Amino acid sequence: MASKPKPEHVSVMRSQLGRVRGLGAARSGSHHWKAERVTAVALVPLSLWFVFAVLTHLGAPQPEVAAWAGRPVNAALLLALIIMTFQHMRLGLQVVWEDYLHHAGRREAAILATSGACLLLGLIAAVAVLKLAAMAH
Amino acid sequence: MNDIRKAQMVGRSTESGLVQRPLSPHINIYRWPPTMVASILNRATGIALSAGSLLLVWWVVAAASGPAAFSAMEGFVRSPVGLLLMLGWTASLFYHLFGGLRHLAWDMGYLFAKPSLNPLTYAILVLTAAATVVVWLAAYATIEG
Numbered sequence: 001m002a003s004k005p006k007p008e009h010v011s012v013m014r015s016q017l018g019r020v021r022g023l024g025a026a027r028s029g030s031h032h033w034k035a036e037r038v039t040a041v042a043l044v045p046l047s048l049w050f051v052f053a054v055l056t057h058l059g060a061p062q063p064e065v066a067a068w069a070g071r072p073v074n075a076a077l078l079l080a081l082i083i084m085t086f087q088h089m090r091l092g093l094q095v096v097w098e099d100y101l102h103h104a105g106r107r108e109a110a111i112l113a114t115s116g117a118c119l120l121l122g123l124i125a126a127v128a129v130l131k132l133a134a135m136a137h
Numbered sequence: 138m139n140d141i142r143k144a145q146m147v148g149r150s151t152e153s154g155l156v157q158r159p160l161s162p163h164i165n166i167y168r169w170p171p172t173m174v175a176s177i178l179n180r181a182t183g184i185a186l187s188a189g190s191l192l193l194v195w196w197v198v199a200a201a202s203g204p205a206a207f208s209a210m211e212g213f214v215r216s217p218v219g220l221l222l223m224l225g226w227t228a229s230l231f232y233h234l235f236g237g238l239r240h241l242a243w244d245m246g247y248l249f250a251k252p253s254l255n256p257l258t259y260a261i262l263v264l265t266a267a268a269t270v271v272v273w274l275a276a277y278a279t280i281e282g
Contacts, residue, residue: 043237051230059280062204082197086190089190125193128197128200128202132197
């Protein structure tokens with residue numbers, strides 16, 4: 001059964017006007033790239049602060065480390081570090097899969113699995129920080 | 138084909154079919170430019186840091202769990218394998234940090250001129266080594282002192 005080919009704007013479900021106005025990928029296409037940079041910028045001071053914090057607590061007993069991490073400012077900075085780290089990691093690993101996995105199904109599966117792992121690891125770390133903040137007095 | 142090097146000269150013509158001609162940059166005969174090494178290292182250290190993020194999770198979870206879990210984590214970090222991983226983690230973090238700053242500068246249109254590219258790459262390697270050494274010296278000073 002030969003059917004007449006549909007006009008292009010019907011097959012992509014978007015009007016010609018919507019396309020020329022740059023609604024769609026023209027607006028959201030750079031989102032991933034931008035989010036990777038924004039998280040990178042945030043991680044510059046956060047990771048330097050973290051390295052410094054670890055250095056000054058080397059060999060410290062657990063109660064001291066827990067008390068330090070439970071202080072509001074430290075807990076907030078740790079949460080920011082965790083959120084930015086795992087978001088940046090998810091975005092970066094996604095690009096790695098996109099570059100090297102050429103089978104669409106395997107690629108999507110790997111990206112989903114990586115994203116899930118990043119989310120879970122980030123949540124576990126965040127819950128631990130919240131627990132430390134709740135325990136501190 | 139009686140010369141193995143001819144295997145590197147087999148290309149495909151636009152009309153389909155194989156042709157013999159020198160192919161431009163082939164991995165086996167290509168001298169890696171420093172910028173290419175730097176780019177690969179940035180990705181490699183990013184992947185290494187992703188694995189290293191498990192240490193960050195372990196650290197906060199152990200701190201939140203109690204003294205026993207915390208000393209188990211410390212025991213691992215102070216073992217030879219743990220110390221090696223921490224050294225790799227420190228170096229990867231600083232490389233990715235400096236390499237990332239270079240990318241951010243490029244994204245804003247700075248330092249992209251050809252003469253600055255290779256010196257910038259060497260500068261990142263030197264900075265990474267220096268920062269890693271400083272952090273580990275400070276770590277030893279903290280533990281000993």
